[in-house]
Amino acid sequence: QEVAKLLELKAQLGDGPPQKFTLKCPKGTRDFDSQQMAIRDAVFKKIVECFKRHGAETIDTPVFELKEVLTGKYGEDSKLIYDMADQGGEILSLRYDLTVPFARYLAMNKISNIKRYHIAKVYRRDNPSLARGRFREFFQCDFDIAGQYDPMLPDAECVKIVSEILSSLDLGDYTIKLNHRQLLDGIFQVCGVSEGKFRCICSAVDKLDKSPWVDVRTEMIDEKGLDAEVADRIGEFVRLSGGPELVEKLKRDERVSKNKRFMSGLEDMELLLKYCDLYGVLDKVSFDLSLARGLDYYTGVIYEAILSGAVQKDLSSTDEPGGVGSIAGGGRYDELVGMFDSKNRKVPCVGVSIGIERIYAIIEAKVNASKVKQRTTETEVYVAAAQKNLHEERLALCNILWGANIKTEHSYKRSPKLLAQLQYCEERQIPLAILIGESELKQNIVKVRNVVTREEVEVPREKMVDEIRRLLGEIQDKPSGKVI
Amino acid sequence: QEVAKLLELKAQLGDGPPQKFTLKCPKGTRDFDSQQMAIRDAVFKKIVECFKRHGAETIDTPVFELKEVLTGKYGEDSKLIYDMADQGGEILSLRYDLTVPFARYLAMNKISNIKRYHIAKVYRRDNPSLARGRFREFFQCDFDIAGQYDPMLPDAECVKIVSEILSSLDLGDYTIKLNHRQLLDGIFQVCGVSEGKFRCICSAVDKLDKSPWVDVRTEMIDEKGLDAEVADRIGEFVRLSGGPELVEKLKRDERVSKNKRFMSGLEDMELLLKYCDLYGVLDKVSFDLSLARGLDYYTGVIYEAILSGAVQKDLSSTDEPGGVGSIAGGGRYDELVGMFDSKNRKVPCVGVSIGIERIYAIIEAKVNASKVKQRTTETEVYVAAAQKNLHEERLALCNILWGANIKTEHSYKRSPKLLAQLQYCEERQIPLAILIGESELKQNIVKVRNVVTREEVEVPREKMVDEIRRLLGEIQDKPSGKVI
Structure with a gap:
């Protein structure tokens, strides 16, 4: 046993292979195999197509930031930040999201106008529920519009983008809840909440998507110290939801119609709903006074998309901040960039984060259920030999x-069995195979085989490329059973 | 002053914005702005196209690994590994390259056959020369073939891939140096080097690409403790380079023709050169006995591509391991996966790493020199209004x-100036603009303007989409002045 220990120690010191320890990924992280990558890339592609359709550019930032950049941006979630070891240089932390690095980038480069997307990994030392698609290393997929513009024009485009993405990914029915931080603040004000308690009452309201009002009321009274009367007054508002008619109703509501904040938020909401109508997404949105969003930095419109179809049921997570089936969210944050600017120069921003991990989990489940195998390569032609030692010909x-820019593979064995070569084509769904044997070589021809139909045609060698292009064109025109 | 200190402290505690500290990226890292991203994406796209043309799939692994996975793989470079802070969980480090995580992935999942590429960031606490395109956070771009195959068939495809990529990126002339670890070992053996010194003499040989033989000889004698005679015997070999004729010459060389290792390596090299000929890249390769490669884990063929054209001069770095202008490198490593397997089960591998950062730096310099502005968006149409308050129409x-899936932007201002809108189109190289004013609205038409030629046509609204598609088709058919 002692010998074993010593050997292990030796292995750890790296003096000699093999090393023996449990091979695994760090907690909360995973590898993506080629099948998962094919799905992931297909999802990203659709999302990026949408961002590009709306004229966005992309930027990239380092995976870690100076720790002080992240400090004071995430409230109590700061404890989830991954710190690097201090090795006598700078104190670094892995990025927690893409929004704070974006704000740092804008302030540092004095950029006041940009429409950008950024898809990259972020890191949180959470206790993740892997089965529910939550990880310590996961992708975020953000689209933001920075700049001083007229009310609701960028905000409405963010809502439109969420709608386009969710529709294009075919995730089933969804609703985009809309609200406004100034409406909430106005409500709290007229209901008699003291200014200092706005944010913590806001986060109590945020729980309404998974808890009944009675529980949230109790929290407000027992934990947050509101009078029961104040809580009840809040309750009358935050349980309201609807469309443009709710705006009209609230306009005439004398409790709030004299509150400046509330009416300013309501004006925004009216405009936003009108623009949503022009963008053809009014039936997808719901003005919902219970939506509050967790993050402190929002200052205006907030939104959150939830799936209402059956598909999300299996994957819904009631412990997720953001609610059951929340699949995208965002809002306006006009103060964040100013926090990084030495002159507190503000750059108004509005953005949306697509819940790419959850979307990925849903689509992966659909692909697996469909039993349609996702191709992991794009190989078009496999060059096979019917006899031994034709590797040089291949x-x-x-x-x-x-x-000729045709995606081609062949066997790395000198004399592979013909059956093994054809099986490889079928498993990998390679559409065409070139077959050669002594006889074909003598005649200076090749056989081109359609792997699915098993039809073969003989083609003179100099016409091989043209014939393959023609056949690939025919095959591509046929409908595929693809899930994504 | 004390007040200032307190305020700074307060800001750091996150109690209130704004925070005032020097905004920067961590040492050795950088942001990519949208212009740089456009170039980066174009370079990646060309490389991935090549990998896919050869039937590769892709995988992904976490950015950090258990520290013990990396331990003992990088020799003295292990000091450059970025460790995470120990927060009472696992001990983690950021990945140093993509090869060790790949080997861990193969061993963990008991995969014995895969052809995969992986493009991702790796991390080294080096003292980087930023001007020369060297960073602490940088991309690696790896292609590897794992599996038990026949000699040189996968190896030759790696060389072919390097050649295709370097040609397609139009980087000027290049040479792919080829050598074989067993040839070097055989030479050391017949020259009288003791087995234990093979690796350190190997790394002395590796310096021949930037130091003259006389310096390397001195290092061998003074630092590595070789007899002068032994060093001189080595020198006669490692200064040889050539093509197939060198193989013939060495076959007849009695000093090495009885050495088993050497002759086994030479057999491989003969085959590799024959396959390179069949792949049409014989004129791009050079059998070069001075090539040694830094990494310990190579066991067979090794290769390294260098640029010989003028373009690499400005960016060449003599302090770079791998040599002046080295732009891709790799080789066969048959033992690495076994180091992770509890039964030391081997998975032979051969791979290549494309020096993407250096390629990126060269192409960025070319783009900047060309003064052709790289587009950062793909917007096809800009919807502009000639009068005020037409935002709802827009x-x-x-x-x-x-x-209609047409990439479209418009102004986020209610009443932007027409000139400002048209200038935006020109700056952003948006090819078409839709113009509307009261008169167009009344007639139910739009004006479609070619932004470059300033030609305008009036089109009925219901024909707008068709006309735009037609015009976009025309514009795309024209040759562009694109650098990449």
Whole structure:
């Protein structure tokens, strides 16, 4: 046993292979195999297409930031930040989201106008529920518009983008809840909440998507110290939801119609709903006074998309901040960039974060359930030999095909069995195979085989590339059973 | 002054904005702005196209690994590994390259066959020379073939891939140096080097690309303790380079022709050169006995591409391991996966790493020199209004265009100036603009303007989408002055 220990120690010191320890990914992280990557790339592609359709550019920032950049931005969640070891240099932390690095980027480069997307990994030392698609390393997928513009024009485009993405990914029915921080603040004001308690009452309201009003009321009274009367007055408002008619109703509500904040928020909401109508998404949105959003930095419109279809049921997580089935969220944050600017120069921003991990989990489940195998490569042609020792001929044919920009593979064995080669094509869903044997070589032809139909045609070698292009064109025109 | 200190402290505690400290990226890291991202994405796209043309799939691994996974893999470079803070959980480090995580992935999942690429950031606490395109956070771009195959078939494809990528990126002339670890070991053996010194003599040889033989000889004798005679014998070999004729010459060389290792390596090299010929890249390769490669884990063929054209001069870095202008490198490593396997089960691998950061730096310099502005968005149409308060009309038009999958932008101001809108189109190289005014609205038409030629046509609203598609088709057919 002592010998074993010593050997282990030796292995750990790296003096000699093999090392023996449990191989695993760090807690809360995972590898993506090629099948998962194919799905992930397809999801990203659709989302990026939407961002580009709206004229966005992209930027990138380092995976870690100076710790002080992140300090004081996330409230009590700051404890979840991953710190790097202090090795006598700068104190660094892994990024917790993409919004704070974006704000740092704008302030540092004195940028006052940009429309950008950013898809990248962020890090949180959470206790993740992996089964529910929550990880310590996960992707965020953000779209933001920074700049001093007229009310609700950028905000409405963010809502439109959420709608386009959720529709294009075919995730089933969804609703985009809309609210406004100034409406909430106005309500708290007229109901008699002291200014200092606004944010903590806000986070109590935020729980209404998963707790009944009676529980939230209790929290407000017992934990947050509101009078029962004040809580009840709040309750009358935050349980309201609807469309443009709710705006009209609130306009005439004398309790709030004299509150400046509330009416300013209501004006925004009226405009936002009108723009949503022009963008054809009014039936997808719901003006919902219970929506509050967790983050402190929001200053105006807030929104959150939830799936209402059956598909989200299996994956819904009631412990998730943001609520059951929340799949995208965002809002306006006009003060964050100013926090990084030495002159507190403000850059108004509005943005949306697509819940890419949850979307990925839903689509992965759909792909797995469909039993349609997602291709992990794009190989178009496999060069196979029917006899031994034709590897040099195969190399020469591959070289021609690669030169013609045709995606081509062949076996790395000198004399692979024909059956093994054809099975590889079928497993990998490679549409075409080139077959050669002594007889084909003598005649200076190749056989081109459709892997699915098993039809074969003989083609003179100099016409091989043209024939393959023609056949690939035919195959691509057929409808596929693709899930994504 | 004390007040200032207290305020700074307060800001750091996050009690209130704004925070005042020097805004910067961590040492050795950088942001990519949208212009840089456009170039980066274009470079990645070309490289990924090549990998896909060769039938590769992709995987992803976490940005950090259990520290013990990395331990003992990088020799003295281990000091450059970024460790995470120990917060009472696992001990983690940021990945140093993509090869060790790949080997961990293969061993963990008991995968014995895969052809995969992986483009991702890696981390080294080096003292980087930023001007020379060296960073602490940088991309690696790896292609590897794992599996038990016949000699040189996967190896030759890696060389072919390097050649295709370097040619497609139009970086000027290049040479891919080829060598074989067993040839070097055989030479050391017949020259009288003791087995234990093979690796350190190997790393002395590796310096021949930037130091003259006389300096390397001195290092061998003074630092590595070789006899002068032994060093001189080595020198006769490692200064040889050439093509297939060098193989023939060495076959007849009695000093090495009886050495088993050497002759086994030479057999491989003969085959590799033959395959390179079949792949049409013989004129791009050079069999070079001075090539040694830094990493310990190579066991067979090694290769390294260098730029020989003028373009690399400005960016060459003599302090770079891998040599002046080295732009891709790799080799065969048959033992690494076994180091992670409890039964020391081996998975032979061969791979190549494309020096993406250096390639990026060269192309960025070319783009900047060309004064052709790289587009950062793909916007096809800009919806502009000639009069005030037509924003709702613009929203409706944008909605139609997005619905037709046409990349469209408009101003987020209610009443932007026409000139400002047209200038935006020109700056952003948006090819088409839709113009509306009261008169167009009355006639139910729009004006479609070619932004470059300033030609305008009037189109009925219901034909707008068709006309735009037609015009975009025309514009795309024209040659562009694009650098990448």
